[in-house]
Amino acid sequence: MESQHVSRGPVPHGHVTLSQVAQRAGVSAQSVSNALNNPDRLAPATLERILATVAELGYEPNLSARALRNRSSHLIAFKVRPSRPDKASLLMDEFLYALNRSAVAAGYHLILCHAEGEGSTEEIKAYRDLLKKTPVDAFVLAETHRNDDRVAALRSWGVPFATFGRSWDGDDSLAWVDVDGRAGTRAATEHVVAQGHRRIGHVGWLAESEIGQERREGWLEACRERGLPTDLQAAVADTLEDGRQAAHRMLDAPEPATALVCASDTLALGVLRALHERGLRPGVEVAVTGFDDSPTAALVSPGLTTLRQPIDVVGRQLIQAVENLIAGDPREPQHVLLQPDLIVRGSSLPGPRPSTATP
Amino acid sequence: MESQHVSRGPVPHGHVTLSQVAQRAGVSAQSVSNALNNPDRLAPATLERILATVAELGYEPNLSARALRNRSSHLIAFKVRPSRPDKASLLMDEFLYALNRSAVAAGYHLILCHAEGEGSTEEIKAYRDLLKKTPVDAFVLAETHRNDDRVAALRSWGVPFATFGRSWDGDDSLAWVDVDGRAGTRAATEHVVAQGHRRIGHVGWLAESEIGQERREGWLEACRERGLPTDLQAAVADTLEDGRQAAHRMLDAPEPATALVCASDTLALGVLRALHERGLRPGVEVAVTGFDDSPTAALVSPGLTTLRQPIDVVGRQLIQAVENLIAGDPREPQHVLLQPDLIVRGSSLPGPRPSTATP
């Protein structure tokens, strides 16, 4: 057995490098590298000694050097978009946190992209510039839509990427994670049916929104299955004012709505305002549901029944997906469809209601 | 004059490197490097020729190589924290966008940190780990407080950093950007005074919050200057329920409040709920103001009068500040105190009110 005089190189200070560890452990730099990246190539005793030295010196591999050598920065890029102040939802804020958390847990870091304006041209340019400068391992896209240029661009460059939002073109080769808006809206509809409502309207988004269509169909299916009429529907922009006006229309109908299932909390808040203007009590005379569980939903009085997206799972699955792609996993890309949770609050409950939003 | 046969090396494909540019331009790699970093070291004609070749080939310097060589990654680190779902404000979301936008404009990228839990120990560890692995150029901290460990840690490591939130210890050597909560609350108080209110309460945060103290003092000063009583005040946690209860107390006082200036939109929403429970109309019988211009503030009915932080300016100034520090600018670190904007909505206006929130 080797005696104490092994592994007694100098103790370095400041940034510790591979060769400093190597020197102290009495091996070559390559062996230290192997200890960390290919431990099975080393004799168990050597491996143990090296790892002990690594721990002793607190060595951490230099990512710049690794990136240069391996053409892999352990960075995942994500573009943050401006938060529209008129939108109630914190969804993207929570998403970013969840994504980052999972990325860090997997040994990656998130690097943020910026693109001015709405168009995808600017955004694609930002991706390309970043990719030219640094070997980003993967991209995560949010808010995909039909015929998304960004998807085409990233694919043409051969970069791994996954999207929050399914493939709307029926493209199976895309790795995506999404939340089932159809099932969510269906659950909301079934919930108001269970409260005894039979005249249920839908305040939804414009037809060009794929997400909006999904949500609308959830409502449609639930109504049709029960033989309920589906004539009360609106397809409007996602603003409070549009929701308000749509609600007024549906309450002015010959046979007025007693429940309004909305595609977003923003629209639902418009509906609540319309009810207020008519002196109708939410939940009691007219049930209202939203989508996304924005902070406002919990804060308004009465609380707004809404659907909560399991955003932490979305983040985890997306990182999982890009990890598989980066690893060149031969399995076909993941498609994950998650179920939102119905959060029931006063806006859809007829019963006597406590003064606070949720029991 | 040199004829056409200069600068005719091969046109490379894929990633373009310095030496490829050099070869094509007929110079050494170092000259290309100098053309980009020290243009004055080159003869004008050579400089021009090299820059033309750089443009022709679309060369972008490899950041990993630069980082390795220069010990500078052009990365600025920022820790994202979980968004509390009970909080109304999108402030951090908007802040991150603004910060990133300015960072990118200045040639940097934002890299996100993650730390589990609330404590700063975990956060400091995350910073240190990141710093060990990669030469992050600077850090940006948010939500600073008195005796902030993070500040001490970053300073002891000698890393440039700036904070969103002033130095609460009276430390002049800290570079910070902050929004004047005192002036903001004062403006809100003066606004309700101008509406004719004389009995003005303050629903504020607990005494340990430095930000809360600042905001409280704005209200205090405004009242004192006008000889108005300051007995109606609450120091509570930042939740809707606490705001609601505080409002009830102040409305049950022998001489009840007719205006409530709150330290946050969340508290203000609690106040609005209390008014609702008593059948009091916001603005008409009791004026209410919040702070932060959360999306909810615009969406509730009537709209909530609140203070908007100039968050894009905050981001810009913070990047400016760290740029100066990185450049080793000898001037003393920047302190920037910005003024919030009072957004007047129905909750503080007695007059006849249109059905939508803002005129």
Added chain:
DNA sequence: GCGCTGGACTTTAACGTTAATAACAATCGC
């Protein structure tokens, strides 16, 4: 004509890592 200075550019070496290859020793088959 000789050394000297300064400008324009090049060469060398290094940042820290790891794939590829080489070197070496022990083990095996026959």
Added chain:
DNA sequence: GCGATTGTTATTAACGTTAAAGTCCAGCGC
């Protein structure tokens, strides 16, 4: 006992960049 095999560790070279040092030459003073 000798080539082949296998297992272990070391050496070399390269990723793309740039500071530092070096080369080369024109212009200058004397």
